Amino acid sequence: MVAPSLERYWDLFEDWCDALDQPKTPTTPATLVRFLYAFPAGVPTNTLRVRAVRLHHEEVGAPLDLDGLRDAVGGFEVLVPGTRTLVREGQQFVTPAEAIMQQPKVHRTKKVAEVVRGRRNAFLIVLFAHLGLNREQIRAVTAADISPAPLSIRGVSIPRGDEPASCYACAVTRWLRIVWATERADHATIRQTCSVQTYYDDVHDCDEGLEHDWRYATTLLPAVDQHGWVDSHRSISTRTLSEVIGQVQLPTGYREQQWVRTEPKPTRFDEMRKDEFDVAMEDFDRRMAEALARSAEVLADAQHTSNEMYGLINPQVG
Numbered sequence: 588m589v590a591p592s593l594e595r596y597w598d599l600f601e602d603w604c605d606a607l608d609q610p611k612t613p614t615t616p617a618t619l620v621r622f623l624y625a626f627p628a629g630v631p632t633n634t635l636r637v638r639a640v641r642l643h644h645e646e647v648g649a650p651l652d653l654d655g656l657r658d659a660v661g662g663f664e665v666l667v668p669g670t671r672t673l674v675r676e677g678q679q680f681v682t683p684a685e686a687i688m689q690q691p692k693v694h695r696t697k698k699v700a701e702v703v704r705g706r707r708n709a710f711l712i713v714l715f716a717h718l719g720l721n722r723e724q725i726r727a728v729t730a731a732d733i734s735p736a737p738l739s740i741r742g743v744s745i746p747r748g749d750e751p752a753s754c755y756a757c758a759v760t761r762w763l764r765i766v767w768a769t770e771r772a773d774h775a776t777i778r779q780t781c782s783v784q785t786y787y788d789d790v791h792d793c794d795e796g797l798e799h800d801w802r803y804a805t806t807l808l809p810a811v812d813q814h815g816w817v818d819s820h821r822s823i824s825t826r827t828l829s830e831v832i833g834q835v836q837l838p839t840g841y842r843e844q845q846w847v848r849t850e851p852k853p854t855r856f857d858e859m860r861k862d863e864f865d866v867a868m869e870d871f872d873r874r875m876a877e878a879l880a881r882s883a884e885v886l887a888d889a890q891h892t893s894n895e896m897y898g899l900i901n902p903q904v905g
Contacts, residue, residue, distance in 0.1 A: 596639035599626065613649040614640065616659035645723060673715040673722075673832050680836040683716035684753040689841045692752075692761060693783040699774050700815035702781045703765065707811060708835050710762035713755050714808075715832065718743050722829065726822040730802045733763070738793060747793055752842075756793035763801040764792070769817050770804050777815075 603622050604611040610618075619640060623633055641651045674683060681689070690712075691705030714725045718740060728740065738745045738756050748754035768776040779785075809817035810827055823831070856864060 593635060593639035593642065596636045597643050600636065600640055612644060612647055614644070614651075616652060616656040619651075619656060620659045645721075648724075648727065650724075672719060675833075675836045679838075681838050683712050683836070684748065684755075685838075686712050686716075686836045687755070687758045688750075688753040689839050690758075690835075691841070692781065693786045694778060694781050695783055698815065699777045699781070700811060700813055703769050703777065703815050703817075704811045706758075706762040706765060706781075707808065708831060709758035711808060711828075711831065712835055713745065713758050714740070717745065717755055722825050722832075725828065726808060726825065728807055730804055730807060733759075733807075735797045747791065751789065751791045754791060754793060757791055760793045760795070760797055762807075763797055766804045766807060767800040769809065769811070769815070770806075772816060774815060 600622055601611055603609075603625060604614070604618075619637065623636065626636075628636075637656070641653075644651050687709045690709040691701050692709075694702040711725065714720045714728060720728070732741045733739070738759060740759070745756045745759055746754075747756045751757050765777050765780050768774075768780070806822045808823050808828075810821070810823045811817050856867070859867065
């Protein structure tokens with residue numbers, strides 16, 4: 588939300604745009620620079636003006652092109668914020684893919700809180716690590732922003748990784764598969780969907796397709812209490828969101844899926860030359876034809892025997 592102290596700067600920008608018949612939202616870096624030149628001021632005031640316009644654009648889901656604005660202002664007296672990321676880097680943190688890998692995905696007890704929170708957090712990691720969303724943008728994501736085929740969020744394609752445990756697309760579909768059940772407090776469905784008995788380490792969840800019930804969810808990022816219950820009417824608070832983001836990239840050593848790439852088994856055809864392979868295939872075709880011929884003879888003999896038995900059991904009346 589834009590602070591009241593910044594509203595007067597936005598009001599001035601609105602009035603200027605209306606006077607010159609310029610679109611206010613979205614605006615362009617060039618238009619914003621023209622506005623700043625129209626009302627000369629020092630660095631602090633210009634910076635507050637840019638911040639007011641930037642926050643208004645973020646509120647309506649049309650963030651400013653900060654890189655383009657930075658290039659447009661050049662040496663002009665204004666400070667443009669840099670592009671921030673919530674991804675933490677350093678030896679003390681795991682990568683986003685590794686963070687997804689260490690989130691719980693299946694349950695082994697009657698309690699569902701751990702798996703609900705784990706699947707939600709994996710979805711959250713995709714939002715800030717792959718889409719680059721900030722906290723307010725994350726809280727504003729709705730079902731309408733998601734396209735299941737091909738999978739994308741706000742027009743950004745969600746990639747399918749090699750390993751299901753760390754796959755970004757799987758992280759999204761695993762959460763969408765239970766989000767409606769969590770809102771309805773349907774723990775039985777959550778336990779069934781996340782059952783360890785029906786979960787396979789080498790199967791990509793993103794290949795399984797999505798039902799449409801996730802579209803009914805009021806919020807895609809709810810707060811989850813210790814018992815697995817959620818407040819379906821509000822997104823997770825910014826404070827709690829910051830706490831979760833600060834923790835998900837800390838190494839836990841937890842690894843639920845022990846997926847190992849399957850190596851192809853060697854066959855007698857691997858080292859064959861093409862002419863040898865062709866001869867082997869001709870021999871295979873000949874053997875198949877002989878087997879089919881023998882099968883036809885056996886079936887014909889069986890049919891003949893069946894006809895004779897039927898005649899003995901049901902003699903014709905002469």
